[in-house]
Amino acid sequence: EVRLVESGGGFVQPGGSLRLSCAASGFAFADYGMTWVRQAPGKGLEWVSTISNRGTPTYGDSLKGRFTISRDNAEDTVFLQMNSLKPEDTAEYYCAADKTPWWLLRQYERLDQFEYVGQGILVTVSS
Numbered sequence: 001e002v003r004l005v006e007s008g009g010g011f012v013q014p015g016g017s018l019r020l021s022c023a024a025s026g027f028a029f030a031d032y033g034m035t036w037v038r039q040a041p042g043k044g045l046e047w048v049s050t051i052s053n054r055g056t057p058t059y060g061d062s063l064k065g066r067f068t069i070s071r072d073n074a075e076d077t078v079f080l081q082m083n084s085l086k087p088e089d090t091a092e093y094y095c096a097a098d099k100t101p102w103w104l105l106r107q108y109e110r111l112d113q114f115e116y117v118g119q120g121i122l123v124t125v126s127s
Helices: none
Strands: 003-007 010-012 016-027 035-040 043-049 057-059 067-072 077-082 089-097 121-125
Touching: 003 089, 016 035, 016 089, 016 121, 035 067, 035 077, 043 067, 043 077, 057 067, 077 089
Parallel strands: 010 121
Antiparallel strands: 003 016, 016 077, 035 043, 035 089, 043 057, 067 077, 089 121
16 A cells, blocks of 8 residues: 655745655655645645656755655655745645656646545645
């Protein structure tokens, strides 16, 4: 059974930091690019970042410099370090596994377009 389990979300004040983790199981993690997407209340799916199976990261233009994606293939886990958080970062964050190149999957509009996706975790940034 494939599982992607996100953790590390919660409530944080503007300017704060959070580190999301996504533990994967049930598939060949090292063979997959791993992606974080988010969905704010009432809004569409937004691509956040992808890290290739070889560890090359890419980021959404508005997030570069604040967010850092990384992966640990020994632990089948992907991380998203989020710094200088803003209220507009409030969203449900999902990790996903897919072999599609990032320049294509960044256009995905639905979670079911990813091969595997987690259940999501809420990040709330508010004072």
